[in-house]
Amino acid sequence: MSKVSENIVKAEEGEVFDIELEKDVLEANRKLAEKNRELLKDKAITAIDVMGSIGAGKTSLIANLVQLLRKNYRIAVFKGDLTTTIDAEIIKRYGVEVVAINTGKECHLDSNLVMKALQKLNLDAIDLLLIENVGNLICPAEFPLGSDRRVVVVSVTEGPYMVIKHPFIFMDADVVVINKADLAKAMQVDMHKLKNDVKKVNPEAKVVFTNCRSGEGVSAVSKALDL
């Protein structure tokens, strides 16, 4: 195929133009994220983006945080998911507003979807927004939403090499939650090694061990988030 186009270049010389474009296709999302950030700041809402693989414990962590913080904050939860509302029902039980964001086939939330979801809320009646991103460790890292803080949840059941294999995911994280501490022994995963790996990549990230079944460590997460 390249040969054909080379021939064409020669045949039509004089009519061929190189247009310098310098267009970043990821920039649209970043710009919209900035808009979200401004809107949230305007309304004095603290927004937290929770990322992690399917089953890592994002919903469990959010449910725990909601129980812990609902006395002090007016909370809303955005729940990014492919189609189901199971998680949304779980969190609704605690009496906070939940907006399910259906991403269809997409592997991540983007700032446009978050902007639309923000329009469904009375922003004056909220001061804390917890956003559960789609269950996927990789893609959400590429799409900032405009949140103040980013949490990455990894669980020991994902094995000992999560950080080594995906270091870039942890660079943008403010807090890294290492969940399912109760299963570490059975999984033969050294949680301190995982923590060290995170600290090597991102010395400023706060690392917290949790068991989101029992609630252990959740108040430390809240503290790490300055809540």
Next chain:
Amino acid sequence: MHEGAITRQIVDSVLKEASNRKAKKVIEVDLLIGSLTFLNPEQVKFWYEILTKDTFIEGSKLSIRGSEAVVRCTKCNYEGSFKYVDDPALHVSMPTMQCPKCEGMVEIVSGKDCIIKSIRMSI
């Protein structure tokens, strides 16, 4: 995994640019993918072929180059590549936000981008 969605944006931009300039044909698109994106060049090419099918830019060549991430130290102003730290037990090395020159922290200057550099077209 989101190569399909990103490539759709690339194709839309190229189509728009080419038709604005009344191009007869698009010969080549020059794309730069930052090393901190999670875009797989092979998949972007795959989607490009599918998404340009039956459009007037079908058959154009997508050239992809990678670009290394650039970081800057907030303390000593070092600008360049990441520092890598070794994991002696596993014989692997990991990039770190620590400055290679001092004990400061770096911030990312570039590498999270996917830039359409230029389009070669015949008019």
